[in-house]
Amino acid sequence: MEFVYLHQLKHTQLNNTKLVDVIIIGAGPAGSTCAITLKNSGLKVALLDKETFPRDKICGDAVSSVAKRILRQIDPELETNLLAFAPKTNITQAKLYSPNFKSLSFSFSKTGHCIRRKDFDNWLFEIAKQNTNNEIIQNCKVKEVSTNADFAEVVLADGTTIKGKVLVGCDGAHSIVAKKLNNFKVDRKHYSGAVRQYYSNIKGLEGNALEVYFLKGYLPGYFWIFPLSNNEANVGFGMLSETIAKNKIDLKASMHEIINNIPEIRERFKDATPLEAVKGFGLPLGSKKYNISGHRFMLCGDAASLIDPFSGEGIETAMESGKFAAEQIIKSIDQNNFGANTLKAYDERVYKKMWGNFKNHYYLQRLLSDRVSLINTLIKIGNIPWVNKQITKMFY
Ligand SMILES: Cc1cc2nc3c(=O)[nH]c(=O)nc-3n(C[C@H](O)[C@H](O)[C@H](O)COP(=O)(O)OP(=O)(O)OC[C@H]3O[C@@H](n4cnc5c(N)ncnc54)[C@H](O)[C@@H]3O)c2cc1C
Numbered sequence: 386m387e388f389v390y391l392h393q394l395k396h397t398q399l400n401n402t403k404l405v406d407v408i409i410i411g412a413g414p415a416g417s418t419c420a421i422t423l424k425n426s427g428l429k430v431a432l433l434d435k436e437t438f439p440r441d442k443i444c445g446d447a448v449s450s451v452a453k454r455i456l457r458q459i460d461p462e463l464e465t466n467l468l469a470f471a472p473k474t475n476i477t478q479a480k481l482y483s484p485n486f487k488s489l490s491f492s493f494s495k496t497g498h499c500i501r502r503k504d505f506d507n508w509l510f511e512i513a514k515q516n517t518n519n520e521i522i523q524n525c526k527v528k529e530v531s532t533n534a535d536f537a538e539v540v541l542a543d544g545t546t547i548k549g550k551v552l553v554g555c556d557g558a559h560s561i562v563a564k565k566l567n568n569f570k571v572d573r574k575h576y577s578g579a580v581r582q583y584y585s586n587i588k589g590l591e592g593n594a595l596e597v598y599f600l601k602g603y604l605p606g607y608f609w610i611f612p613l614s615n616n617e618a619n620v621g622f623g624m625l626s627e628t629i630a631k632n633k634i635d636l637k638a639s640m641h642e643i644i645n646n647i648p649e650i651r652e653r654f655k656d657a658t659p660l661e662a663v664k665g666f667g668l669p670l671g672s673k674k675y676n677i678s679g680h681r682f683m684l685c686g687d688a689a690s691l692i693d694p695f696s697g698e699g700i701e702t703a704m705e706s707g708k709f710a711a712e713q714i715i716k717s718i719d720q721n722n723f724g725a726n727t728l729k730a731y732d733e734r735v736y737k738k739m740w741g742n743f744k745n746h747y748y749l750q751r752l753l754s755d756r757v758s759l760i761n762t763l764i765k766i767g768n769i770p771w772v773n774k775q776i777t778k779m780f781y
Contacts, residue, residue, distance in 0.1 A: 401545055405429040405520060407714055408539055408549035410527050410562055412510050413442060414452075415686030415703035416555030420513035422459055422711030428718065430519045431547050433539070435526035439507035443581050443666040444700070445611050446502055446619045447476065447595055450495035451701035455708055463512065467498075470508050473614050474498040477593045483764035484601040484757045486649055490594070491777045499595070499611050499619065501583075505700075527556070530565050532681040551723040552682040553710050555703070558667040560688035566679055573630055575673040575690065577697065579623025580636045583660040587618050588653045598650070600643060604755035608643050608650075617660065620644075623668065623697055625750075637663045670694040671702065671739060672747035678728035683710045691739060695746035702739055709734050 406428040409416045413434075420432045434440075456463035476497040481489045498505075514521055522541070529540035530552065537552035554562025563569035587610060596610040606624030613619060622640040629636065640663060644654050669690035677689040685691075686703030693699065713731040717723055753760055766772055 403431065403520065403545065403547045405431045405547060405549045406718070407431070407551055407553065408537060408547055409433065409553045409555055410530070410539065411554070411556035411560075411686075411688070412438065412513065412521075412523075413506055413555060413557060413686065413703065414509060414700050415688070415707040416553070417506070417509040417513040418455065418459075418704040418707035419553050419555060419685060419711045420516065420519055421463070421509070422708045423714065424516045424518075426711075426715050426718070428518065428714070430516070431522065431549065432513055432519050433522045433525065433527060433541070433547075435524070435542075437524045438510045439503045442502040442506060443579075443664045444502045444619075445579075445581065445609055445621055445697065446499050446505070446613065447497060447611050447698065447700075448500055448505060449497045449698060449701050450493065452498075452704055453495075455701065455704045459708060466512075467508070471498050471500050471505070473592075474500050475593055476595055476612075479595045479597060480591070481764060481767075482596070482598040483761045484599055484604075485761050487761065487764050487768075489764045489767040489773070491773065494777070499613055501613060501619075527561055530554075530562050530682075532566065532679075537681040550681070550718075550721065551714055553707075553714075554682060554684040554688045555686055555707060556688050558669050558687040560684065562682060563684055563688045566682050567676060567684065569675070569690075571626070571667075571669075572673060573626040575670045575694070576626040577623050577668040577670060577692075578626050578629050578636055578665060579621055579668060579697065580640055580663050580665040581619060581621040582640070582663045583613075583617060584620050584654070584657045585615070585617045585660055587620075587657045588655065590616065590618055598643075599753070599760045600647065601757050603639060603643060604757065604760075605750070605753065608640070610653075626667070636665055668692045668697055668699065670747075671743035672750070674736060674740070676732060677706075677735060678725065678731050680725045680728075681723045683713065683728055683731050685710050689735070691735070693746055694743055695750045705738065706735050709738075 407430045409432045453464045476499050478492045526542045527539050531538050536548045539547050554560050590612050592612050598608040608622045611619040669687050671691045672694035677684045685706040691702040
């Protein structure tokens with residue numbers, strides 16, 4: 386069968402069937418980074434997305450400095466390009482507010498960025514597109530995925546079939562690959578929901594600081610104001626899905642209550658203008674381990690539930706897992722061995738790198754929960770210079 390596959394691969398289009406080496410579903414941070422890492426591998430890659438780029442992704446838009454480290458590891462020029470593409474988006478500190486409105490600031494040792502995902506993801510996708518060995522298909526949803534002894538196969542909404550040696554599921558929180566090949570089911574203890582709305586003209590916006598608020602009556606969860614360029618900001622509110630379901634919380638309504646009823650925040654929004662309707666999306670958290678690969682497939686980013694359980698950051702882990710999946714493919718291609726046992730090495734590498742952080746941040750999420758006085762006290766203690774330094778080391 387392998388002979389038949391290779392023979393067919395020489396004629397990469399058969400009727401309505403395309404033959405490639407690697408199929409990547411989803412061209413967000415995970416999928417585009419995977420495709421970029423495969424650039425010099427000589428492999429034929431199909432990068433598929435149901436949307437047409439530039440496309441929006443509901444997010445806080447905070448891209449941590451780790452993203453730059455990952456880009457640098459792939460190719461130092463990518464980091465330079467990002468800095469040139471995204472000037473005036475530097476984030477140098479985080480400001481946390483306790484329920485009694487005392488603040489705690491942390492300076493980052495390395496600068497992060499706040500960039501609309503529509504722009505950041507498109508920038509990354511354009512780089513993936515430059516690889517001529519990539520077949521790019523946009524605006525076409527993957528409807529079916531399967532694997533068998535000889536290949537992985539996807540069927541698109543227009544009826545096109547694509548066959549590859551291996552499939553990488555980078556298709557986000559509602560991943561068809563995770564559902565169909567990994568039997569993924571949402572576990573609300575390890576899943577969050579969040580909403581976002583862009584605003585302009587919020588008073589007192591500090592251009593280089595992420596603002597995070599722990600608010601009485603809205604715990605466990607947090608409200609954020611993240612600054613963008615042009616006096617605009619990404620405003621949002623998120624919570625653990627278990628709490629949302631238990632207390633029947635309407636996140637959109639809660640966010641507007643916060644903006645309209647909490648005096649310290651209301652004052653800041655007095656002259657602000659919403660730039661869109663509130664939009665919500667899910668966050669599969671990394672606080673539970675899953676099998677993230679199997680026979681001829683790997684899952685990356687949100688499809689693999691790799692979001693930080695405390696901060697809600699998932700862009701950097703999506704990019705890093707996309708890079709790891711690509712490197713695993715490069716390792717396995719010579720032996721043409723994409724069996725479950727071989728790809729297990731990918732799971733091990735991902736969790737070796739990320740699980741320590743996920744575990745600690747999960748404890749912190751559970752510890753703080755809705756404990757108002759504990760959060761007040763910790764934010765007070767966090768202002769002691771030595772403690773501040775230790776926490777900065779832990780997170781930033
Ligand atoms: C409200 C909110 C705020 C957040 N804030 C932050 C933040 O500030 N910083 C941070 O680091 N992280 C944040 N996150 C998490 C972050 O958005 C995700 O972790 C990140 O987008 C994961 O990237 P990804 O490439 O895995 O998936 P995605 O970015 O979701 O990309 C998946 C891609 O797959 C495509 N796709 C899906 N299904 C199909 C299909 N069937 N066929 C073809 N294509 C398909 C989609 O169109 C999409 O382009 C936030 C999340 C939410 C919901």
